[in-house]
Amino acid sequence: MGESEIFDRALRRKRRDRAASRYEGFVREHMIEALHERLQGVTRQFRDVLDLGSFGGGFDLPGATITRLDAGQAFAAAAGGIQGEEDMPRFPDASFDLVVSAGVLDSVNDVPGALALARRALRPDGLFLGAFLGAGTLATLRACFSAAESERPAARFHPQIDVRAAGDLLTRAGFALPVSDVETLHVRYASIFSLFRDLRGMAATNLLPDPQPLGRATLASAAREFADRADPDSRTPERFEIIYLTGWAPDASQPKPARRGSATASLADALRAKRQGSE
Template structure:
């Protein structure tokens, strides 16, 4: 079996995460955690064995709450391990145990090369009827940054280089869950328009997230002042506001699915309906 192409350089991502300040301004992760809390509180389920993971799992919560009450999270990291959140290789995903009732993954899909395999390995660690929830950056995230650097590279060097990682389109998310063997798959999208003082402030935010260019096949040279100046000018033209600030698009895709179980709701067999559509529509 052919191995998936290497898209992300996790060693480089680990270096970026390790250089962050003790209390980084990582509002993107906080957005995801707030949204996760609002999703879990609607689930009527006791989670006795729950795990949450992220590239840097030490910054994740130790407790969660569902409609049935509070529960404890076990934490692991997929890029930067620590005593509070041990490192696991996301491509192999050997978690501490099997039989979890709930596994949550926040932005791990941004650092792995085999997304369907990763989702399938999560499913293998779930108990029957266990729940998986994952958050990933959506396909149109940072589209302004991508366009600005493409324009700046063409202007300063006559070529185009990949400087922003690819993200998952919403249209592909449901198929990923189905390919990975989940029952009752659900995907949805949250879009956040964000404003910054300038391009450099946005790039500092990405640095705090550990999301500086993580591509394995990235340009071999550092961004020069000339390139950054050209990118800043292009960004202001593409997404500048009258007050001098610039806009950035952030999309967070949420994926959820259940490990198959015989008692789960099943789709009706073709021809088994007892009510005609014509009767429902009154025609």
């Protein structure tokens, strides 16, 4: 593990292998459904697809050959794919016309690098579609631990990317026509332990280096805080903020923004005429 890396790669592989035996896929399934909806608005056909961070599979596209890659050996084997890190070179340039990534970019060490590699793996005018959990996710759980560990807070939560930064990362990676948007998914839990179970099944628990053990007193306090935030039916709402990314590998056929200074009308003149017309 490099000194500048955010996440422990070996621990990430271990957690993904553990999750493979009790996989909880409702968040990723929601992401995949939304990615398919975005594909419905694209008129072209995709023949060679890369599922980057495949878990055990789940993303399918009729008529396409799908190559699946996951950091966990168990997930890769279950998907009939290969094991590999999303931010490390794996495929020759211009190998695919579609790359999808659902549910993993929030735990990748080098997100700009992973996006740049995805762009390089695409053929000209190839499409990248991504979805991951971004800023605001697990707001309730974060608040509970903040209250439980107010005197000596521990690093238990990953840094998160917001939707604006996600769009900037697409541009930085060299994608054309970048778009980022966010959707909030609300889930209600009977207890903090039900939420923990889902997070383990999603391989979404703490991957920071040298995680501090969770003591019984802290856990009990966090559980009380979680229960205190419950609705009248004794269920506590939690948020999953899903960020969606769309970007195209550059190609000469794509629309280009107008050259700076090429406008034939003045914006100031147009606004002045509008004001005069309303008087």
